[in-house]
Amino acid sequence: MSKLSPPLRAYLIAVPLLGAALLAWLTIRLAGYPHLKLIEGILFFLVLTIIAAQSPVQLPRGGIMSMAFAVGYACIIIYGPAVAAWVAVLSTPWLLRKSVWYRITFNAGQYVLTEGLAGLVYQWAGGEFVALSPDPLSLRHSGAAIILSGLTYALINSFAVAIALALHEKRRLLGTWRVGFGWMGPRYLALAPFGVLMAMVYQLQQLRYVGVALFLLPLFWARYAFKGYMDMREVHQQTVEALTKALEAYDAYTEDHSDHVSELAEKLAVRLGFPETRMEALLFAARLHDIGKFVMEPVLNKQEKLNEDDWALIKQHPAEGQRIVAAIEVQPGAASIVRATHERPDGSGYPDGLRGGQIDLAASIIAVADAYHAMTSDRAYRRAMPEHSAIAELARGAGTQFESNVVQALIELWQQGELPQPQRRDHAASA
């Protein structure tokens, strides 16, 4: 913890303290309620939370997905803030048992605040707690409370995490929150109905807890399938990487080229505010932008001067690349990017001769990254160019050969010393 910055340290201490205070207050308020029933609720939801949070599904661009939110939400509606907060405190150390202690205390505090406050909002808005009220849950009566407390839950939870992230990475709070909430928001929305239904099912007197368990069983199978899907996606990516690299290694000079191009393309895309939702497609296309060349090997390796037919064939390689990428990609999007990586803003590119605005930004990013890396690395027929000459070359082509704002972004990266440096890094590694 001593390595962390002072504001972050203060935040990581403040959250558990606030959580502890809230928990104490909530517990004192419980005086008049049936204790046995509350303890029963804590035990049941503790088990459920631990099961629901087991091996969560890892999402492709960071973040995780689990049923824990739906379970927590149901717990609030059924038993109220105090039980939900106690479940959070008791489950967090077990769920994060492999983490450093301050991560455990922070998250326990964060969950207590989230669930406690969401529960208080529910109560304040007139919501009835299913287990403690004699009447069945009525949407007419508690509907507004359900929605308000769900919103509270999502806001507090996402902000608590975003503040820690922003302090840690010294980024702006609102920007960090927006990126995080971009994928968390829809997830809350999709899971919230499951929380409400769980509370409804709980009311079934013949079954009670068994009913909730029966309701959750298909969801666990669904989670299992989603996990299989995400794992398979990962494997797919690893396989494509390993096999294309093996194919690349066949031509010694392009070795690692696509690694560097995708690394640089990602930096450019982040700087240009490229939408996070299309990032995966961009990176996939960057990795495979040259794959169409593999089948043109005989022409490319020709000793004599290329004739017109050869050129016509070469100009087809992005289209060939599109065909191959379309066959191997998980989600559509990368193939058409690959097709456009040799287009130019002035319309002199190939294969379609597109002009400025018609060219996908993703393709323009890859074109610049590709050209930059090609110029700054050694080839059989010439030595690597120094960075500044390559930059100057790109700047000359801005607006005609390359998209101006992408070149501009590259120059900015260079000025801030953030360009990946393939050549120099190799020397450093050998030193």
Added chain:
Amino acid sequence: MRRALKVYVWFVSVAGIVAVAVTARWGNLEGLPHASHMVLGDVAFFVVMGCLLDMMIVPMARGGAVSAGFAVFYACMLYLGPYLAAFVAVLATLWTDIAVRRGIPFYKTLFNVGHSAISVLAAGGAYYVLMGGRVADVRLADLADVAAIIGSAAVLFGSEVTAVNLAVALERRAPLRSVWIGNARLVLPLDAALAGVGLLVALLYENRDTLFQGYGWAFVASVLVLPTTLLYYGSRLYMDMQRVYDKTLRTLVALKESKIHAGAQETVGHGERVANLASAAADELGMSADDVQSIRYAGYLHDIGDVAVPTQAFDGDHEDAALTEEQATKLRRHAEIGHDILRPIGFLRRVAVLVRHHDRRFDAGPYGPDGEVIPFGSRLLAVAERYDDVTRSAREPLSPDDAVRRLVEESGSRFDRRAVEAFVRMLAREAVVDAVRCEEAPDAI
């Protein structure tokens, strides 16, 4: 279609329809506890739910599929009794087959309708017996009720699985027992979860007025539809991903073949053919779905080491069975390199090992250079590769029958007997070679 299968399919179809007709005419509807206050709305609710959920065929990773309609039919059997549940099942099955799976032959639709009606009626019968003569009265007061609920779900499950797998066994000429156990084990967990939802829905529906005040059907529908949709969607994604993965391997291997061998006729499609042949032989031996999959992937990828050490398919050597020293070294290295390329991918660890040993001679012993056991899959790959090499040779391709003769000659020395035997049996079943030859093969060994 085989005669026995035809007879069976028609029998189930006719029996199912007769059973529904008989119960509709003479079934004791008056005895149902809900008959007094039962309205058309209840039946309509279950029909709509049944049609909706029966369309969700949840595919499963290791083969097989489960229809989410199972939950509705079970709930309906518990709440409305077997006669109306059979009616709902018939309508939902008809709807799915006619509206969604367009173009399937009509006798299949009849068969599907027949077996779902029989299964629901059988489950209803079990419930009736176990509940001591009561139907459509779902309650959970004592252990006998629990037994009736579990017992009738088991009958519904068992009867569905048996009806379908008997047809599969007849079609494949395989023993019912092994087909049944293999398939039931796969679908049991999902069907158990769906039966749980069914029970929950029956109870919620019964208590909908006190619990949900007026908009009960909407809540019950959500409890049915939301989890099953998520399940359906997740499973579909997973299955689609597996298909994409398979296609990716095929595409990249084809790319390698065209790049490195410049499209030589005998090598294009070699990976895919070896994959298909070897995995079919593995299937023939009844190997597990995981093993068959590993063998198929290894078939695609077995020559990936070509990127570093191109081995032309050594097809000229079938006159003199031995490889030259140089060829043998090359083969060894390209198998090792293939292994090194694949090893970093955790998922393909077993595939990498299969690739590493795919060129080993059987008489070189059961152990690799590091003392590891050479997997049987590698033996199958060796046979499949040899078969493809000699039948596709650019110089003098052998006919399938001659190729099999050669494999049989080399079995026990270059190739594992069991691998050759399974391979030849598979070819005979696929009618690639004469059945006679296949009968001879085991004797020749």
